[in-house]
Structures are given as structure tokens and as C-alpha cells.
Amino acid sequence: MKIIIVGAGQVGFHIASRLANEHKDVVVIDKNPQAINKLSDKIDVQGIIGDGNSPLVLEEAGIKGAESLLAVTDSDDVNLVACLTANMISPNTRKFARLRNPDFDNYHKALKESPPFIEAIINPEMEAVKSIVRLMNVPGAVESGEFVGGRVKFVGFRLDEDSVMDGVKLFDLKNILGNTRALVAAIVRDEELIIPQGKTPLQKGDLIYLITDKENLRPALTAFGKEHKPVKKAMIVGGGELGRRLAIELEEKNINTKIIEIDKQRCLYLADILNKAIVLNGDGSDQSLLLEENIGSMDMVISLTGDEETNILSSLLAKKMGAGSTITKILKFSYFGLMPAIGLEKVVNPRLSAIDSFLQHIRRGKVLSAISINGEQAEVMEAIALETSGIVDKPIHEIDFPKGALIIGIIHGDKIEIPTGSSIIYPNDRVIIFAERKAVSKIEKILSVKLEFF
Amino acid sequence: MRWGFVFEVCGVLIVFAGLAQIFPLLWSLYYNDGIAVSILYSMLFSVTMGAVLRFGLRRKTKRPVSAREGMAMVTLGWAAVSFFSALPFWFSSSIPSFSSAFFESVSGLTTTGSTILTDIEAMPKSLLFWRSFLQWVGGMGIVLFSIAILPFIGIGGMALFKAEVPTPLPDKLKPRLQETAKLLWWVYALISLLGVIALKLGGMTFFDSLCHALTTLPSGGFSTKNASIAHYDSAYIDFVLIFFMILAGLNFTLHFQFLRGRKITAFNDPEAKVFLITILILSLIVTFNLFGSVYDNVFDAFRYGSFQIVSIITTTGYATADYELWPGMSQVIIFFCFFVGSSAGSTAGGMKFIRIMICAKYCYKEIFKLIHPRAVSQIKIGGQSLDDGVVHSILGFMVLYIGIFVIAAILLASMGVDLLTTISASASAIGNIGPGFGYVGPTESYASIPDAGKWLLGICMLIGRLEIYTVIILFVPAFWRD
Numbered sequence: 001m002k003i004i005i006v007g008a009g010q011v012g013f014h015i016a017s018r019l020a021n022e023h024k025d026v027v028v029i030d031k032n033p034q035a036i037n038k039l040s041d042k043i044d045v046q047g048i049i050g051d052g053n054s055p056l057v058l059e060e061a062g063i064k065g066a067e068s069l070l071a072v073t074d075s076d077d078v079n080l081v082a083c084l085t086a087n088m089i090s091p092n093t094r095k096f097a098r099l100r101n102p103d104f105d106n107y108h109k110a111l112k113e114s115p116p117f118i119e120a121i122i123n124p125e126m127e128a129v130k131s132i133v134r135l136m137n138v139p140g141a142v143e144s145g146e147f148v149g150g151r152v153k154f155v156g157f158r159l160d161e162d163s164v165m166d167g168v169k170l171f172d173l174k175n176i177l178g179n180t181r182a183l184v185a186a187i188v189r190d191e192e193l194i195i196p197q198g199k200t201p202l203q204k205g206d207l208i209y210l211i212t213d214k215e216n217l218r219p220a221l222t223a224f225g226k227e228h229k230p231v232k233k234a235m236i237v238g239g240g241e242l243g244r245r246l247a248i249e250l251e252e253k254n255i256n257t258k259i260i261e262i263d264k265q266r267c268l269y270l271a272d273i274l275n276k277a278i279v280l281n282g283d284g285s286d287q288s289l290l291l292e293e294n295i296g297s298m299d300m301v302i303s304l305t306g307d308e309e310t311n312i313l314s315s316l317l318a319k320k321m322g323a324g325s326t327i328t329k330i331l332k333f334s335y336f337g338l339m340p341a342i343g344l345e346k347v348v349n350p351r352l353s354a355i356d357s358f359l360q361h362i363r364r365g366k367v368l369s370a371i372s373i374n375g376e377q378a379e380v381m382e383a384i385a386l387e388t389s390g391i392v393d394k395p396i397h398e399i400d401f402p403k404g405a406l407i408i409g410i411i412h413g414d415k416i417e418i419p420t421g422s423s424i425i426y427p428n429d430r431v432i433i434f435a436e437r438k439a440v441s442k443i444e445k446i447l448s449v450k451l452e453f454f
Numbered sequence: 455m456r457w458g459f460v461f462e463v464c465g466v467l468i469v470f471a472g473l474a475q476i477f478p479l480l481w482s483l484y485y486n487d488g489i490a491v492s493i494l495y496s497m498l499f500s501v502t503m504g505a506v507l508r509f510g511l512r513r514k515t516k517r518p519v520s521a522r523e524g525m526a527m528v529t530l531g532w533a534a535v536s537f538f539s540a541l542p543f544w545f546s547s548s549i550p551s552f553s554s555a556f557f558e559s560v561s562g563l564t565t566t567g568s569t570i571l572t573d574i575e576a577m578p579k580s581l582l583f584w585r586s587f588l589q590w591v592g593g594m595g596i597v598l599f600s601i602a603i604l605p606f607i608g609i610g611g612m613a614l615f616k617a618e619v620p621t622p623l624p625d626k627l628k629p630r631l632q633e634t635a636k637l638l639w640w641v642y643a644l645i646s647l648l649g650v651i652a653l654k655l656g657g658m659t660f661f662d663s664l665c666h667a668l669t670t671l672p673s674g675g676f677s678t679k680n681a682s683i684a685h686y687d688s689a690y691i692d693f694v695l696i697f698f699m700i701l702a703g704l705n706f707t708l709h710f711q712f713l714r715g716r717k718i719t720a721f722n723d724p725e726a727k728v729f730l731i732t733i734l735i736l737s738l739i740v741t742f743n744l745f746g747s748v749y750d751n752v753f754d755a756f757r758y759g760s761f762q763i764v765s766i767i768t769t770t771g772y773a774t775a776d777y778e779l780w781p782g783m784s785q786v787i788i789f790f791c792f793f794v795g796s797s798a799g800s801t802a803g804g805m806k807f808i809r810i811m812i813c814a815k816y817c818y819k820e821i822f823k824l825i826h827p828r829a830v831s832q833i834k835i836g837g838q839s840l841d842d843g844v845v846h847s848i849l850g851f852m853v854l855y856i857g858i859f860v861i862a863a864i865l866l867a868s869m870g871v872d873l874l875t876t877i878s879a880s881a882s883a884i885g886n887i888g889p890g891f892g893y894v895g896p897t898e899s900y901a902s903i904p905d906a907g908k909w910l911l912g913i914c915m916l917i918g919r920l921e922i923y924t925v926i927i928l929f930v931p932a933f934w935r936d
Contacts, residue, residue: 267830272839279830289828 001025002066003362004093006052006082007073008035010333011098011124011351015070015358017043022441027061030073053081055089068094068362072354076101080116087116094119096361098354102241120361125242127353129249132327135346136234136300138217140226142207142345145371147382147432148411153217154185154380154432156373158345159206163225171198182212182220183418185408185434186378191337193377193436195406207340209373211380211408211432213416229324231255231299237284237314238305239263239270242329242350246302247277258293260284262305284314296322304329304348315344378436380408383447387427390446397421404436405443455934460526465507467531471538472500477587478542482580489578492546500538522933525924528599532916536560539588548581553905560912562588564919565596565801567675567771567888570900570908574680579661585676586665593672593801594642596919597706598635600799641710646671649698656691670695672801673702675771675888682773682896683761692757692774696764703729703768703796724836725797725808732794732807736763736787743783759784766791769803771888773896789891792881793855803886803918805855809848811835816845854922859884862914869904879903883911884918 001024005012008030016039019026026045029052030036036047050057052073063069069086071079079097086093095118097111104111108121134144143156159165168176170184187194188207194200202208212220218228234250236243239261247270250257257277261267264281271279282289284305295301301318303311308330315326327346330336339347352372360370360381370381385392391399396407396419409432410417410425417423425431435443475497482490540559543549549558554570561568562585569585571577649667654660662678669676679685683695701709704726721727740759741752749755758775765772766788777788795804815833822831832839862880867873871893878890879900889896894903903911917925927933 264830268832271830271832272834275834275837278826280826280828281830282828292828293826 002027002062004029004058004061004063004066004069004086006030006069006071006079007098008032008039008047009072009074010331011072011354011358012070013039014333014351014355015072016045018355018359018437018440019362020044021437022444027066029057029061051078053078053085055085058082058085058089063090063093066090066093068096070096070358070362072098072358076104080111083116083118091117094362096120096122096358098122098124098358100124100241102245120357122354122357122361124350124354125245127357128242128329128348128350129245131353132246132302132348133249133253135327135348136231139221139228143209143371143373145373145380147380147409148416148430151214152211152382152409152411152416152432153214154209154211154371155217155221156188156207156209157221157224157226158340159202159204159208160225161204163204165202165224166204167201169199169201170196173202177220177223180212180216180219180223181418182210182216183408185209185211185380185406186373188377195404195434195436209434211418211434229299231324233298234258234300234302235260235293235295235298235318235323237301237303237311238329239266239279240304240306243304244270244273246304247274251276258298260289260293283310285310285317287317290314290317290321299324300327301325302327302329302348308332308335312342312344316342319343378434379440380432380434381443382430382432385425385427385429385431386447391431392425392427392429395422395424399446401446402435402439402442405439406434408432408434455520455522455526460523460530461507463527464531464534465504465509467535468504468538469501469508470504471535472497472502472504474539474587474591475500475542475584478580478584481583482578485579487578487580489542489546489548489580493542493580496538496541496545500541503538522927525927529916529920529925529928532563532595532920536563536912536916539563539584542584543581546578546581548577551905553908554901557900557908557912558585559588560915561888562586562674562676563592563595564886564915565589565592565672565674565769565803566883566886566915566919567669568882568890568894568900568911568915569676569888570903572899572901574678582678583661583665586668586674586678589672589674589676590646590668592919593674593702594639596672596801597638597642597799600921637710638706641706641713642671644713645698645701645709649694652694652698653691656686656688656694658686658691666695667698670698670770670772671702673699673768673770673796673803673886674801675765675769677772684774689757692761695772696761699764699768699770699772700730700733702770703764703800703802705797705799706801707799725811728811729797729807733760733764733767736767736791740780740784740787743781747781748779762788763791766887767794767804768796768800769885769887771882773889776895776897778891778895778897785891789878789881792878792885792887792890795885803884805852805885808835809851812840812845812848813852816849851922854926855884858914858917858922858926862910865910866903866907869907869910871903871907879907879911880914883914886915886918 003019003024003026005016005026005028008028012028016026016028020043027048028039028045029048029050031051033049036049039045040047048057048061063086071082073079076099079099083095083097086095095116097118099121100123111118111121135141138144138155140157141155142158145154184196186209187196210220233256236247236257236259239259243259247257247259251274258280259270259277260280260282261270262283267279267281280293284303295318301315301323303314305311311328315328318326326344327348328344330347330349331351339345356371370379372379407419410419410423411430412426433443475493479490479493482493536559540555543555543558544552549555557570646667649670650663653663653666665678677683708723708726737760740763741756744759745752745755761774762777777785793805795806796802798806798808812833819831819833822829833845859880863876866880867876875892875894878892879894882888882890894900
């Protein structure tokens with residue numbers, strides 16, 4: 001399976017490296033030779049230097065035989081033209097594009113249904129707003145994802161110092177939770193991902209990944225000592241594209257919103273399009289402004305400026321002044337590991353959100369959605385169990401599942417089941433699978449066809 | 455500034471003012487009230503004078519009108535037409551004093567509705583029609599002025615409508631000024647016709663229903679009866695008039711859109727919404743206040759209460775009850791309605807709701823700034839941000855409005871008029887309402903005001919009618935320097 005990626009920026013690089021890890025045939029096109037060199041040094045992909053929207057370059061990359069084309073450069077124009085050109089040369093190639101211009105928001109469907117027939121358009125800011133809103137909805141969550149249209153929730157949270165769950169072994173968890181159905185899918189302890197066994201005890205400071213259904217989420221989190229406090233007041237630092245989208249979203253949710261933006265002209269624009277949110281002109285790391293606007297009383301402070309240092313500083317200040325919680329926008333992937341160390345765990349990265357979105361779209365088989373957790377160490381995916389795949393019609397413990405992967409949810413019709421060893425997956429059930437990075441490609445194969453075919 | 459050009463336009467307007475006198479002439483011949491000859495003289499005189507101005511000063515320059523010339527034309531034109539329209543009253547000796555005749559004529563053309571007549575029913579019918587007709591023409595003039603002309607001169611925040619108000623045509627208003635004018639005439643005439651029919655069905659004579667419809671649509675308020683609408687003592691007529699007065703108080707572009715099939719546009723328009731809700735709330739307060747104290751049953755309290763409120767707030771000035779006999783609370787509400795006016799782009803006078811809304815929002819913005827010193831906020835109407843220039847222009851308008859009211863009141867008082875009469879008469883004149891309080895209350899007339907006071911109030915009516923800036927600018931020295 002050949003996948004062509006146009007653009008070797010951060011998004012392109014990460015998608016390429018993940019797909020390469022899954023042993024896919026990846027070609028990356030970028031006009032910047034340094035980017036291509038860096039890429040081919042680090043990962044096993046073919047790099048081509050040239051314009052991704054040029055028909056000749058696309059031909060050279062082998063667009064005719066390619067299964068998918070991902071246009072993920074920083075430029076909307078290049079991405080659109082690349083898709084258009086690809087559609088012209090090789091109409092059967094599936095096309096995906098990154099498109100940031102908000103003017104196109106209402107035209108995504110049109111681009112899908114008429115030439116260039118782009119199968120999925122990913123807007124990083126839109127995806128990031130979705131993940132911020134998910135984080136806001138789940139108390140204490142560091143990461144939050146949804147499956148089956150929101151009916152199944154997957155959340156990651158840090159076990160507090162004084163939590164009653166400290167030291168509890170997993171097989172005792174059932175008794176403590178009572179009727180509340182929830183499953184601990186993974187634990188990150190000292191930056192190491194552990195797939196827990198029944199006898200594994202929970203420890204304070206653990207990052208716990210929990211899967212449960214919508215109704216059981218609140219009670220389950222309460223049991224872990226995470227009380228639900230709805231966000232009523234929020235402050236957004238940085239009124240760029242992401243800040244603008246989030247402010248509109250929060251206005252619709254009737255959350256009292258303040259938005260700080262340093263550029264006067266941009267402030268006027270924001271004041272024009274926002275009706276209820278208070279637009280403030282100033283620097284997000286200016287302590288006197290934050291005090292003046294009573295940052296300590298905010299339930300949530302979201303730092304979204306274009307500068308990570310400002311974001312980190314604003315979030316730290318907000319924490320220090322007593323704000324309920326913070327979400328910090330971080331673009332550099334290398335910073336992710338450091339964030340827990342400085343106490344800022346809720347992180348949003350539009351690029352990562354976009355990468356997740358792209359990956360779930362190009363997955364082989366019937367993968368419906370996928371989210372990466374704890375940076376990129378593992379992935380949780382939702383898939384349809386095909387009749388031809390090796391996982392149906394037998395108890396789970398009989399499935400030859402790769403190491404580091406776990407079925408954590410089965411959705412049979414309306415019923416959501418947190419599986420045990422004897423659960424059986426029926427054809428066309430939806431399954432939710434937790435997989436460490438190295439197991440992802442094997443999982444995909446299992447999902448597609450029976451193993452004995454290989 | 456091309457004065458020749460300005461006078462030329464005034465000349466044309468005067469010729470039309472003269473030609474329009476054919477209507478009272480015809481009524482006069484029909485009723486044989488004996489003043490046909492006087493009207494004919496007046497007509498011939500007006501047409502001749504107009505023609506002299508038109509052709510005597512003819513210039514060949516055909517450059518487009520500048521904003522300054524436009525304002526001079528509108529002000530001088532309106533004044534000149536008022537002057538010549540007063541002639542039928544004066545020539546026929548029905549109103550012997552020219553000051554009074556001019557007052558009556560200005561009051562008509564500015565759709566104010568103040569009268570110096572103490573016995574209206576004794577007037578020849580032809581002249582009663584002429585009064586009503588003047589208001590009707592004045593009302594249409596003002597709709598055109600405020601919708602089609604003002605936005606392009608850009609005064610008093612009216613520039614707002616360039617972008618704000620949905621224009622009657624999908625494309626921009628300006629290139630199709632004539633087209634727009636024609637369409638608005640049709641809307642105006644159509645609603646007037648409906649008014650005639652509705653009133654006729656209520657038992658008025660054809661002549662009365664015609665005259666009243668002609669004075670309702672321009673929110674004028676001249677009646678053919680001494681007791682105004684109270685004469686008919688009919689709940690049906692009261693409510694029909696309330697309905698049509700409210701129509702007159704709404705922006706005419708909304709009517710236009712309604713006729714084009716866009717349903718309930720009035721409720722989507724931010725200004726119209728506030729206008730309608732205010733009327734409802736004030737009517738209910740007054741009803742509550744009158745029930746028990748003046749009227750024994752709720753229906754009467756509502757009928758008379760809402761009629762006076764609507765009549766004053768739309769600056770019409772009809773009366774079905776003497777509000778001077780009402781409790782203080784109701785009187786104060788009525789008095790404040792003198793200033794409010796209705797929607798911009800309607801035939802009503804006063805400050806207009808949109809300006810008051812914007813002022814209120816501006817005040818809130820200032821207070822808000824004290825709480826959040828670094829907040830950046832925009833004043834919005836219907837989700838649209840307003841330009842600072844527009845807001846400042848509106849604030850200036852409000853200050854001027856109050857300033858002129860104060861000056862007029864002081865001047866009037868210096869002529870020996872009492873406090874209540876002075877204050878209410880000036881407010882009523884600037885707001886183009888009609889009746890006031892004291893000696894100019896709804897059951898009295900302006901006959902008792904001294905001649906100089908009549909001229910003063912006449913000028914106030916013009917100032918108020920032409921959105922203040924248009925007239926005031928003529929009194930600013932810089933206007934005269936090129």
C-alpha cells in the first residue's frame with residue numbers, strides 16, 4: 001500500500017513516521033531539501049524534492065499506483081492544488097487535505113462531493129477545539145477521547161496524592177466501583193506505559209487511562225476522587241485562529257469567556273465577531289493584567305498564543321494565582337514529555353490533533369477512529385469487526401492477539417460491553433482496541449483478514 | 455457652493471407646490487365653498503415665482519450635487535415650499551395672519567400636526583384637505599430624505615443605513631435612487647389607501663377617512679374635527695389608527711420587504727423590535743396607572759392609554775383623551791415620549807430609537823471600560839459593529855437635540871409663555887409631535903403663542919424634521935466659506 005504525503009513539516013513528518021513504523025510504503029514530497037534530508041535520515045521513507053502540486057512530481061512519486069494522497073503542507077493553496085492535480089492524474093487515489101482557512105468551513109462537503117473529491121478535510125484548529133472541549137468536559141482529565149459517536153469515553157487522568165484508590169489492585173477495583181462499569185486500560189508510571197494485570201496496584205501519581213461509557217464516566221471519575229466541576233468561567237490567552245474558534249464555541253456553550261490578545265487590530269476584529277466574550281488587549285504573561293481580570297476565579301485558563309514560552313508562562317501564572325485548571329497549547333513535540341514535570345499536564349496540539357484525524361482516515365480495514373495517547377506511545381482505535389477477520393465468533397482469550405494490545409470495549413448493537421476473557425465478538429460489532437505503538441500494524445492486519453491467509 | 459443651482463432646485467419645488475394646489479382647488483369647486491378664486495391666485499403666484507427662480511437663474515453646470523449643496527437645497531426647499539403652501543390659507547383669509555398661516559403650513563409639511571386653528575370644523579373643506587395633503591406630501595418627502603438621501607450625506611449616524619438597514623433592492627440603493635423613490639412611493643400610497651378603506655369601514659365619511667389616512671401615514675396628526683379622533687368615539691377607529699400609526703413609525707424599508715414576501719421582518723429588525731416592545735410596555739404601564747383612577751374598566755384604560763402613547767411616540771399627535779387630566783405618572787411617560795420618536799426611516803420625528811439604543815450601548819461601554827480597563831469592545835446593532843464615526847455623529851446629534859430644545863425653550867419663555875407650555879411646545883416642535891402641555895395641550899391650539907413664537911417653533915419643526923444637522927449647518931460660518 002503506497003501513501004504519498006505532500007509536505008514534510010511537522011504534520012507530514014509525524015504521519016510519515018507512524019505509517020513507516022507500520023511498514024507502509026510512504027513517499028514524502030517537499031520542496032525544501034533540508035526537510036527531506038532530515039526525514040529520510042530518521043525514518044524509512046522515500047523523499048522527493050519538488051512541488052507537491054506539480055503533476056510531474058506527483059507522477060514521479062508514483063501517484064498512479066498510490067492508495068492515498070495526503071496534502072499536509074502549511075499552505076492551503078498548495079494542498080488544494082495537489083489534490084486537484086492528483087484527482088486529474090489518478091482519480092482512484094484517495095485524497096486527504098489539511099485546510100486551515102476558516103472561509104472554507106462550510107465548503108468541506110462540497111470539496112468532498114465534487115472535484116477534487118477530497119475524502120476528508122482536516123482543519124487542525126477545528127480538531128484542536130474539539131479536543132479542548134473534550135478536556136473541559138471531563139474533570140481532571142489530561143487526555144480525553146470519544147468513540148461510537150460519544151457513547152464510549154476514553155480518559156486519561158493523574159491519580160491524586162490523597163486518592164482512596166492509591167494502592168488498590170485492579171481486581172479489587174470492581175468491588176469498589178460497584179455498579180459503575182469502567183476498565184483501566186493502561187497506566188503510565190514514570191513515563192513508562194504499563195498494560196495492567198489484575199494484580200497490578202494503582203499508585204498515586206499514576207497516569208491512568210480509563211474506558212467507560214457515557215453514563216458511567218462521572219461516577220467512575222468521582223470514585224477516583226475527581227469531582228465534576230462544570231466550567232462556567234474561562235479565559236483564553238491568545239486570540240489567533242484557534243483562540244477565535246474556541247471563543248465562539250465557548251460562547252455557544254454559554255461559558256463566560258475572556259480572551260486576551262496582544263494585537264489591538266486583532267482585538268477589534270474579535271470584538272466584532274464575538275458577542276458575549278470580553279476581549280482584552282494586553283499580554284497574556286502580564287501579571288497585572290491577569291490579576292486585574294481576576295484570573296484566580298477562572299475555572300479554566302487556556303493558553304493558545306503562537307509562542308510556546310508565553311503559553312507555558314501564562315498557564316503557570318494562572319495556576320499560581322489559583323485558576324481551576326489550565327490547558328496549554330504546545331507545538332513542539334519534544335516539549336510533551338516535559339510538561340508533567342512542570343505541572344502542566346493538559347496540553348493541546350493542533351498538529352497532533354490533525355495527525356490523529358489523518359491517521360484514522362487512512363487506516364486500512366474498518367478503523368473508524370483513532371487517538372494517540374501519552375504523546376505518541378500508544379493508540380486507541382475503534383474498528384468494525386469484519387466477518388473475515390480473525391477476532392470474531394470466539395472468546396477473547398482464544399484470539400491470538402499481539403503483545404501490547406488489548407480489546408477494551410465491545411459494542412454490540414446498543415449494548416456497550418467492557419470485555420472479560422470469555423466475551424465474544426460477533427461480526428459487525430464495533431471493538432475498541434488499545435495498542436502500543438509497535439502493535440498497531442499487527443492489529444490492523446488482524447482486523448482486516450484472518451491470520452491464516454498470510 | 456452654486457447658489458444658482460440651489461435656487462433653481464427650490465424653484466422647481468415651488469412650481470410643484472403651486473401645481474399641487476389644484477387639489478384644494480378641485481375640492482373647493484366641488485364643495486363650492488367660495489374660496490376657489492383665492493386658491494387659484496395662490497396657485498398662479500406660486501407657479502410664477504417658482505418658474506422665475508427656475509428659469510431666471512438657470513445655470514448650465516450639471517455637475518453632481520455636493521453634500522453641502524444638498525443640505526442647502528433640502529433646508530431651503532422645505533422652507534420655501536412651506537412658505538408658498540401657506541398662501542392658500544392666507545389669500546382666502548381663512549387664516550388672516552401670515553405668521554399663523556406659515557405656522558400651519560410648516561406644521562403640515564414637517565408632519566408635526568400642531569395647529570393654530572381653534573375651530574377646525576369652521577374651515578373650508580378644501581383647506582382642510584390641503585392641510586392633510588401637505589402632511590402626506592411632507593411624510594413622503596421625509597421617507598425619501600431619510601432613506602434615500604441622508605445615508606449618502608452621512609449625517610446624524612444615518613450613514614448607518616448604508617450598511618445596516620436592508621435596502622429595498624438587493625443591490626445598493628444609490629445607483630437606483632429614482633427606482634427606490636418610486637418603489638417607496640408605491641408602498642406609501644398603498645398603505646395610505648388601506649388606511650382610507652379601513653377608516654371608511656369604521657363609519658367615517660369618505661372625506662374624513664381620506665383626510666385622516668393622509669395624516670396618519672406621515673405621522674402628522676392634523677384632524678378635520680375640533681375634538682380630533684375623540685369626535686368619533688369609536689373603539690374600532692381608535693385601534694385602526696393605532697395600527698396605522700405603528701406602521702408609520704416603522705422603517706419603510708421593512709414594509710417594502712414585507713410586501714416583497716419576507717414575513718414578519720419587523721420582528722427581525724433590532725430597532726423595530728425595541729420600538730414595538732417599548733410601545734407595549736409603556737401602554738401597559740399607562741393602562742395600569744389609568745385603571746381605577748380615570749377609567750373604571752380595563753378595556754377603556756387600555757384603549758385610551760395605548761392610543762395616546764402610540765400617538766405621541768410615533769409623533770402623530772391625534773388625541774382621544776386629554777392626557778393633562780391623567781395622573782402624574784402617565785403624564786411624565788407621555789412627556790418623555792415627546793423625545794423618543796420612532797424608527798429611523800419612518801415618517802416619525804424625535805430622536806429615533808436607533809440613536810437612543812446606540813447611546814445606551816455607548817454608555818454601557820463606558821461603564822464596562824471602568825470595570826475592564828483593557829477590554830476592547832465594539833458597539834453593535836443586530837450583530838453588526840458600528841464605526842466610531844457613526845457613534846460620535848449620533849452622540850453629537852443627541853447633544854445638539856437637547857441643546858436646541860433648551861435654547862428654543864428659553865427663547866419662547868422670553869416671549870412671556872409659561873414654563874409648562876414653553877417646555878412642552880419646544881419639545882413638541884422639535885420632535886414633530888403636535889400637541890404639548892399647558893396652553894398647547896391636546897384640547898387647545900397654538901393660537902395663544904405670540905407671532906414671534908410661531909416663527910420660532912416653525913423653525914424648530916424644520917430643524918427637527920431635517921435631522922438637525924442639515925439645518926444647523928447653515929448657521930455655521932464655516933459652511934459659507936468656500
